[in-house]
Amino acid sequence: MERQNIFTILARDGHARRGRLSTAHGTVETPVFMPVGTVGSVKAVCPADLKDVGAQIILGNTYHLYLRPGDELVARRGGLHRFMRWDGPILTDSGGFQVFSLNELRRLGEEGVEFRSHLDGSRHLFTPEKVVSIQRNLGSDVMMVLDECPPGGSDRDYVARSLGLTTRWARRCREAYPAGAGEQHLFGIVQGGIYEDLREESLAQLAGIGFEGYALGGLSVGEKKADMYRILAHMGPRLPENAPRYLMGVGTPLDIVTGIENGIDMFDCVLPTRNARNGTLYTSQGKVNIKRAEFREDDSPLDPACSCYTCRTFSRAYLRHLYVAKEILSFRLNTIHNLRYFLDLTARARTAIEAGTMAALKAEIAAAYPEDGA
Ligand SMILES: Nc1nc(=O)c2cc3nc(NCCN4CCCCC4)[nH]c3cc2[nH]1
Ligand SMILES: [Zn+2]
Secondary structure, three states: OOOOOOEEEEEEEOOEEEEEEEEOOEEEEEOEEEOEOOOOOOOOOOHHHHHHOOOOOEEEEHHHHHHOOOHHHHHHOOOHHHHHOOOOOEEEEOOHHHHHHHOOOEEEOOOOEEEEOOOOOOEEEEOHHHHHHHHHHHOOOEEEOOOOOOOOOOOHHHHHHHHHHHHHHHHHHHHHOOOOOOOOEEEEEEOOOOOHHHHHHHHHHHHHHOOOEEEEOOOOOOOOHHHHHHHHHHHHHHOOOOOOEEEOOOOOHHHHHHHHHOOOOEEEOOHHHHHHHOOEEEEOOEEEEOOOHHHOOOOOOOOOOOOOHHHHHOOHHHHHHHHHOOOHHHHHHHHHHHHHHHHHHHHHHHHHHHHOOHHHHHHHHHHHOHHHHO
8 A cells, every 4th residue: 555655855956855754753854864872872972962962863773782681671661762761763773784893703694694792692693574573672763674785895796696685685674564564664775885787786676675765785884985976976866766865874074965965865874973982073174183282271162163062161171171081071072062063964954955055065064074085
C-alpha cells in the first residue's frame, strides 16, 4: 500500500534540497547534522545541552548498544529514547561497519557476520534479521540495513561481489520489516566502492526493493578525497528524488557543504565531538587549537560569530586553561561549541538553499577550511 510521504522538499538550489523528514518523534529540518551518540550518549553533553545547541536528531549504534547494556535491557527500560531521556528522533547505524572497524576477528558469510565482542571476546552473529530486531528493541526512528562496507582501496572484483551480498542482506532486512510494518523507517545503504557503474548497480537493486530513505555507504573509509567527491557528485543527484539521502560518516565542514550541493540531506560524523576532546575547535575563521600558548591571556570569545553557551560565557584563556589542566569541564564546553558549529552550519545551509545562495556559503567554508579540500 502507498505509504504517506515521509519526506517533503520545500526549496532547491541546484542539486541542494531544503526538506523536512517526519518521524515518530517529530520532524527533522534538512539538511541536518546528526551528533553521534554511539553508546546512548553524545560524549560529554546531556540532552539539555543537545537541545540548547540545536540538535534535532542524534545517532546511536546497534553494535555497541547490543553488546552493552543489551538491546533487550533497553527495551525493558522503555526503549532508547526513554533510557537516555532524548525525546527527539534517533537514527541507529546497523552495526556492520562497527563490526569491521572494531574487530579483526570476524567471519563474513551469506548468513551474516560472526564477530567477537571487543569488550569481552564473546562470540556473536549479526544477521539482517538480528540487526532489525535489535533496532526495533531500541526503538530508533530510522533503522539502517546490515551491509558490508568494503575496506577503502578494495579492488573492483571484491567490491562487485560485496555489493551483491549487501543487496541480499538489504532484502532480508526489508522482509523482516516490511514497508508500513511500523513507525520506524528503514534506510537502504548504497555500496559499490569508487566505481560509478557498481554504485549505480547497487542503487538500482536497492530502489527495486524499496526503502524509506537511501544512504551512501562505503565512503570516508580511507579512499582519496577526490574519489569520494567524484562518487558523491555522481551518485548524490541519482539517489531517489523524493526520499531522504544520507551520507554516512561525513564529515568535515567542507565535506558537508559539498555533500549538500550534491543533493545530500543527512550527515553524521564524530569530528565535532572527538576533536572537542583533543582541543581542536571549529570556528567561523577555521580551526583553533585551544592548547596553543598564544591563547594564554586571550580574553576574547572562542568564536565571536558563535552564540553558543561556551562562546557567550568564557574566554579563550579560560578554555585553554581548562584543557591544559585536563579539567572535565573542558570536554563539555568544547563539545557544546563544536556541535553548535556543525549544527549552525547546516542551519545556515537550510537558509542558503531557500535564498539560492549555497554557492556563497560553500566559498566561505572553503576559505575558512582550505586544508579540507585536499
Ligand atoms: N552501516 C554503515 N555502512 C557504511 O558503509 C558506513 C560507512 C562509513 N564511513 C564512515 N566514515 C567515518 C569516518 N570518520 C571520519 C572522522 C574520524 C573518524 C572516522 N562511517 C561510516 C559508517 C557506515 N555505516
Ligand atoms: Zn561557540
